[in-house]
Amino acid sequence: MEVLHITTSGSVDDGKSTLIGRLLYDTQSIPQDKMDALHAASKRKGLDFTDLSLLTDGLVAEREQGITIDVAHIYFSTPNRKYIIADTPGHIEYTRNMVTGASTAQVSLILIDARKGIVEQTYRHFFIAALLRIPYLVVCVNKMDLVEYNEARFNQIVEDFQQMVASASFQAPSIKFIPISSLYGENVAGRSEKINWYQGESLLEYLEQITFDHADSTHPARFPVQSVIRPMTREFHDFRGFAGKVASGHFNVGDEIISLPSQQKSKIKTIEQFEAQLSTARARESVVITLEDEIDTSRGSMLSKTDNVPPLLKEITAQVCWMDQQKLVPGKAYLLQHGINRVKAKVQQINHVIDVTNNKIVEDKKELGLNDIGKITLKTAQPIFADSYHLNPANGAFILVDEFSNATVAVGFVE
Numbered sequence: 001m002e003v004l005h006i007t008t009s010g011s012v013d014d015g016k017s018t019l020i021g022r023l024l025y026d027t028q029s030i031p032q033d034k035m036d037a038l039h040a041a042s043k044r045k046g047l048d049f050t051d052l053s054l055l056t057d058g059l060v061a062e063r064e065q066g067i068t069i070d071v072a073h074i075y076f077s078t079p080n081r082k083y084i085i086a087d088t089p090g091h092i093e094y095t096r097n098m099v100t101g102a103s104t105a106q107v108s109l110i111l112i113d114a115r116k117g118i119v120e121q122t123y124r125h126f127f128i129a130a131l132l133r134i135p136y137l138v139v140c141v142n143k144m145d146l147v148e149y150n151e152a153r154f155n156q157i158v159e160d161f162q163q164m165v166a167s168a169s170f171q172a173p174s175i176k177f178i179p180i181s182s183l184y185g186e187n188v189a190g191r192s193e194k195i196n197w198y199q200g201e202s203l204l205e206y207l208e209q210i211t212f213d214h215a216d217s218t219h220p221a222r223f224p225v226q227s228v229i230r231p232m233t234r235e236f237h238d239f240r241g242f243a244g245k246v247a248s249g250h251f252n253v254g255d256e257i258i259s260l261p262s263q264q265k266s267k268i269k270t271i272e273q274f275e276a277q278l279s280t281a282r283a284r285e286s287v288v289i290t291l292e293d294e295i296d297t298s299r300g301s302m303l304s305k306t307d308n309v310p311p312l313l314k315e316i317t318a319q320v321c322w323m324d325q326q327k328l329v330p331g332k333a334y335l336l337q338h339g340i341n342r343v344k345a346k347v348q349q350i351n352h353v354i355d356v357t358n359n360k361i362v363e364d365k366k367e368l369g370l371n372d373i374g375k376i377t378l379k380t381a382q383p384i385f386a387d388s389y390h391l392n393p394a395n396g397a398f399i400l401v402d403e404f405s406n407a408t409v410a411v412g413f414v415e
Helices: 016-024 032-044 060-065 091-102 120-131 149-168 201-211
Strands: 003-010 072-077 082-087 107-112 136-142 174-179 222-229 241-245 250-252 256-260 262-273 277-278 280-282 287-290 302-305 312-322 335-340 341-355 360-362 373-385 397-401 410-415
Touching: 003 016, 003 120, 003 335, 016 072, 016 082, 016 201, 082 091, 091 120, 107 120, 120 149, 120 373, 136 201, 149 174, 174 201, 201 256, 222 335, 250 262, 262 280, 312 341, 335 373
Parallel strands: 003 082, 003 107, 107 136, 136 174
Antiparallel strands: 072 082, 222 241, 222 302, 241 287, 250 280, 256 262, 256 302, 262 277, 262 287, 312 373, 312 410, 335 341, 335 397, 341 360, 341 373, 397 410
C-alpha cells in the first residue's frame, strides 16, 4: 500500500493540530480509550466540545499553551493508502523545525485563517515548500465557520495567494485551494453542505486521488557504500560485496559503474538482498552489490553509472536554512555531512540573504541569524559527490555540524 508523506504548516492558531485530529477522527483512526481521554481532557479545560488538537500536541508545554512547538509525526490510513503527517510549528522562531519536518514530504498543507488571510508565515511556508521542491501544495482556508462560510472571503484569499505566487522568482508547485472548517469537519473528510458554493473535492478526497511517481527512481543512479562485506569463511572465502541503500535511480546486473573518489570502473556482477538474487536495485532499496573486478571501494565511496557521474565538488554554492543561535559569518569552519561522508568545510562568503516575506534578496547582509535563509559558498577539505538539489534531491542536500558542540547548525541544498 502506498504511503503519502504530508507536512502541515501555518501561522499560530490557524488550526493545524485540530485539522489533523479531525482527519484521524473522521477516518476512525483513534482508539476508544484515547477518545475517552480526549473527552475528559476537554471537560477539564471547560470546553463543551472535544478538543481534537490534543491528539497531536504531545508536549506538556504545547497542551498548556495551546500551541505546537516540536514536530509531531502522525500516522493514519484509509482503504486506499497510508499517510504520515509531520505537524510542524507555526511560530517564526520554529522555522527550522518546519524545514526538517517538510524534508521528506510529497504534499504540503498550508493553513490560512479565513479571518486573517495571508500573513508573514504564509510567505515563509510557501517559500520553504518551493525550496524543498514539494510537488503538491494544498492551501486550506480554515475557520470558514467564523466568516459565515463566505464565498467572497475565500475568493479574496485565493486571489491574494495567487498574486504572491506570481511574484515569486522560483517555480511553484501544483496548488489546490480548499475552504474548510477543521473544528466542525466541513470539507475535511467529506464535502460540506454549508459550503455548497465550492464544487471541488474535500481535503481527504483530494489527498486520496493524488498520484505520484517515485521520482528517486528516475533520477541519476547513486549508491553510497555504507560497508564492505567480507565474510572470510570457507564457503565465502573470496566474497566482497558493497552494502548500502540506493539513494536514487536504479542499478541493473551488468551495468558499467564507476567508483568515486577512486574513479575506477567495473561492472555489476550480482545484486543481493538477504538470500535473494535481484536483477535490479531501485531507489530506497537496501542491497549488497558485487563487482566483476577488484577496485578501490570502501565505506564512504559512491557507485554511479558511468553515463551520469556526479561532480566531485570542493567548492559548493548552496541555499541554507540557519538553525543556530550563534550567527553564521564568513570564515567560520564546520563539519559538512553529506550522506555518510563528513568533511571539514569553511564558509567562503555569504552571497545574499532572502527576505521571504516579500521575496526580495538582501545582498548587503553578511551574516545569517536563526531561521534565516540565504545563499552561501563553502570550500571543503575533501571533495564530495553531490548533485544539484533541484536535479536530484536525494543526493543534493547536506547538513552543517558544529565540530565542538556537535550541534546541527544548518541544512543546505546544493545549487
